[in-house]
Amino acid sequence: MSRIGVLALQGDVREHIRAIGECGADGFPVKSRAELASCDGLIIPGGESTTIAKLARNFGLFDPIVDAMSAGLPVYGSCAGMILLADRVLDAMSGQETFGGLDVTVRRNAFGRQVDSFESEIEFAAGKPFKMTAVFIRAPWVEAVGDSVAVLAEVDGHAVAVRSRNLFATSFHPELTNDTRVHRYFIEEIVAPNMVRSNSLTGAPRGSEGELR
Amino acid sequence: MANASDQGSTGRVVGSSRVKRGMAEMLKGGVIMDVVNAEQAKIAEDAGAVAVMALERVPADIRAQGGVARMSDPEMIAQIQATVTIPVMAKARIGHFVEAQVLQAIGVDYIDESEVLTPADYTHHIDKWNFTVPFVCGATNLGEALRRINEGAAMIRSKGEAGTGDVSNATTHMRSIGDEMRRLSSMREDELYVAAKELQAPYELVKEVAESGRLPVVLFTAGGIATPADAAMMMQLGADGVFVGSGIFKSGDPAKRAEAIVKATTYFSDPKIVAETSKGLGEAMVGINVADIPVPHRLAERGW
Numbered sequence: 001m002s003r004i005g006v007l008a009l010q011g012d013v014r015e016h017i018r019a020i021g022e023c024g025a026d027g028f029p030v031k032s033r034a035e036l037a038s039c040d041g042l043i044i045p046g047g048e049s050t051t052i053a054k055l056a057r058n059f060g061l062f063d064p065i066v067d068a069m070s071a072g073l074p075v076y077g078s079c080a081g082m083i084l085l086a087d088r089v090l091d092a093m094s095g096q097e098t099f100g101g102l103d104v105t106v107r108r109n110a111f112g113r114q115v116d117s118f119e120s121e122i123e124f125a126a127g128k129p130f131k132m133t134a135v136f137i138r139a140p141w142v143e144a145v146g147d148s149v150a151v152l153a154e155v156d157g158h159a160v161a162v163r164s165r166n167l168f169a170t171s172f173h174p175e176l177t178n179d180t181r182v183h184r185y186f187i188e189e190i191v192a193p194n195m196v197r198s199n200s201l202t203g204a205p206r207g208s209e210g211e212l213r
Numbered sequence: 214m215a216n217a218s219d220q221g222s223t224g225r226v227v228g229s230s231r232v233k234r235g236m237a238e239m240l241k242g243g244v245i246m247d248v249v250n251a252e253q254a255k256i257a258e259d260a261g262a263v264a265v266m267a268l269e270r271v272p273a274d275i276r277a278q279g280g281v282a283r284m285s286d287p288e289m290i291a292q293i294q295a296t297v298t299i300p301v302m303a304k305a306r307i308g309h310f311v312e313a314q315v316l317q318a319i320g321v322d323y324i325d326e327s328e329v330l331t332p333a334d335y336t337h338h339i340d341k342w343n344f345t346v347p348f349v350c351g352a353t354n355l356g357e358a359l360r361r362i363n364e365g366a367a368m369i370r371s372k373g374e375a376g377t378g379d380v381s382n383a384t385t386h387m388r389s390i391g392d393e394m395r396r397l398s399s400m401r402e403d404e405l406y407v408a409a410k411e412l413q414a415p416y417e418l419v420k421e422v423a424e425s426g427r428l429p430v431v432l433f434t435a436g437g438i439a440t441p442a443d444a445a446m447m448m449q450l451g452a453d454g455v456f457v458g459s460g461i462f463k464s465g466d467p468a469k470r471a472e473a474i475v476k477a478t479t480y481f482s483d484p485k486i487v488a489e490t491s492k493g494l495g496e497a498m499v500g501i502n503v504a505d506i507p508v509p510h511r512l513a514e515r516g517w
Contacts, residue, residue: 118225
């Protein structure tokens with residue numbers, strides 16, 4: 001069973017852990033370097049991107065997350081998580097840091113304030129494409145993408161779901177609905193193939209280490 | 214039930230319960246700080262606040278100066294909105310639906326229908342289903358929380374006693390809400406009808422709490438939190454996050470204390486981290502013992 005950590009510094013951690021469990025994987029909160037090291041995949045939840053970045057920096061998680069991502073750890077960011085994965089952020093707080101790694105330019109609070117937050121039906125074009133209801137809360141959008149980045153969903157011409165190799169981000173919150181297909185996509189299409197790859201590299205099943213702890 | 218949610222020409226539904234309650238989910242594990250100007254708002258944002266509450270006077274000053282406390286000047290709120298990138302909340306008086314309309318019109322992210330201000334209606338709270346903007350309301354017990362949710366509140370905060378720096382009432386209210394939820398969870402289904410009568414709350418909501426063991430919306434705590442240890446204690450008692458009013462900007466070193474409370478709220482179950490963040494914060498707000506305040510002057514008594 002894959003172990004999916006949810007960065008638990010601030011935000012809707014519980015909802016992501018529930019969705020992971022419904023997909024048949026093992027979801028758990030990540031607040032320390034040891035917990036980060038035991039992840040097969042990591043989710044950065046919705047929340048306040050400024051708060052999450054600051055706490056990650058203060059508690060020594062910032063650089064380990066960046067290192068894990070560049071070493072290939074699959075990471076999914078929803079909303080604030082998308083901002084934190086972006087290489088470039090518009091309308092950011094001055095001096096706001098992001099983990100980066102995803103070659104995109106994200107505009108923060110692009111859809112407006114809370115009174116403009118909305119739900120809408122979108123088409124998610126990954127694997128077998130499907131329609132879903134997506135919840136956008138003070139949501140960002142992706143304004144520009146690099147060559148390596150695939151756009152998986154759009155709203156009114158703005159990219160709201162993107163993927164590049166091991167990194168995946170949505171400006172909406174699938175964890176606020178009972179629809180687990182986006183989490184399933186992350187776990188089955190990004191985390192699982194990566195686990196097969198790392199197992200064949202190390203020659204040891206990834207799960208054995210987890211059971212010893 | 215009437216609802217402000219609306220489907221526009223773009224196929225976007227705004228103001229749905231999911232969007233309103235979801236906004237509060239994003240604040241979980243965080244600290245919302247009272248600020249009276251743009252400069253304080255910036256300090257709060259830099260310290261890691263998840264949102265700021267814009268108001269003209271912090272509760273400690275409202276208490277000291279007396280008089281009628283009302284919604285803040287929209288100009289002041291606009292300055293704060295222009296200064297920070299995090300959500301900006303503002304307070305309306307209990308029952309004052311026009312103050313709420315004004316706050317929605319200027320685009321605040323959340324309205325606190327608050328007992329800290331002087332109530333505008335001693336019978337009715339605002340019908341919060343009529344708004345696109347979400348509301349947070351105070352509660353001292355489960356029945357009060359469920360009545361507010363029935364009126365459309367998308368987030369609840371335990372009231373505590375604002376402007377005192379005395380955490381005892383926040384403790385009482387958090388424990389009371391928790392106790393009553395645990396009691397419902399242990400009941401037979403046929404006992405829930407009387408439980409609803411006793412709580413003076415709608416049966417459907419009572420049943421929902423009995424089944425899930427939680428409120429259907431996010432539960433923060435407020436009123437008297439002044440130290441990192443206060444915040445961590447409220448989190449251990451089951452709060453999803455913390456409002457800090459006078460506790461930060463009435464203390465000796467607001468920036469440092471704000472950051473310490475943010476850290477203690479995240480690592481609430483780790484006493485070593487709470488100890489570390491509690492070091493050298495300078496003077497805490499002086500505070501007033503709730504027991505020394507005559508009952509008619511206690512803010513938590515407002516709202517019903």
